[in-house]
Amino acid sequence: MAVLKLRYLGDPVLRAKAKPVARVTKRIAKLLKDMEETMYAADGVGLAAPQVGVSQRLIVVDVGDGPIHLVNPVLEEGEGAEVDREGCLSIPGVFGYVERYARVVVSGLDGNGKPIRVEGSGLLARALQHEIDHLDGVLFIDKATGLVQAGEEPGEEPQPGGEAPSGWDAGQPGAGGP
Ligand code: ZN
Numbered sequence: 001m002a003v004l005k006l007r008y009l010g011d012p013v014l015r016a017k018a019k020p021v022a023r024v025t026k027r028i029a030k031l032l033k034d035m036e037e038t039m040y041a042a043d044g045v046g047l048a049a050p051q052v053g054v055s056q057r058l059i060v061v062d063v064g065d066g067p068i069h070l071v072n073p074v075l076e077e078g079e080g081a082e083v084d085r086e087g088c089l090s091i092p093g094v095f096g097y098v099e100r101y102a103r104v105v106v107s108g109l110d111g112n113g114k115p116i117r118v119e120g121s122g123l124l125a126r127a128l129q130h131e132i133d134h135l136d137g138v139l140f141i142d143k144a145t146g147l148v149q150a151g152e153e154p155g156e157e158p159q160p161g162g163e164a165p166s167g168w169d170a171g172q173p174g175a176g177g178p
Contacts, residue, residue, distance in 0.1 A: 004052040024113035044169035046127040048134030059131035073108035089169040096144025
């Protein structure tokens with residue numbers, strides 16, 4: 001496994017619509033593993049392939065219950081609404097409040113090419129929606145209200161790839177209720 005180089009806001013790959021994966025090959029399985037390692041190295045809860053410069057429909061998510069790999073993820077169901085604080089590994093130090101479905105069902109393929117369905121609520125639902133948005137070139141800052149730059153607060157510097165609070169993708173637990 002390898003930690004991949006993160007792409008940041010301003011990189012056109014983050015605004016491109018990612019292409020579906022035709023077949024889950026060994027190369028795709030390895031890429032998912034590398035994305036997982038990259039996500040952990042950056043203390044993120046999710047990562048989408050465009051964030052490592054690959055314009056293909058692949059995401060990894062881990063909100064503390066183990067890694068989930070999804071190829072060609074599709075949001076099948078969404079219900080309820082929840083507003084919570086969100087950040088993104090590709091936009092270090094910036095946070096805002098985003099309304100998302102409170103509960104979602106996502107279908108796709110796993111790293112072995114087998115169909116899977118993932119049901120999630122709370123942070124998992126948020127992370128899945130945030131990462132799927134990445135595949136369509138949509139960033140959380142497009143939807144967020146109350147955006148703040150952490151560096152504008154005393155004692156906090158935005159550091160690309162650095163420590164908290166810039167280390168999150170998709171959300172920050174405990175940063176506010178529903
Ligand atoms: Zn993100």
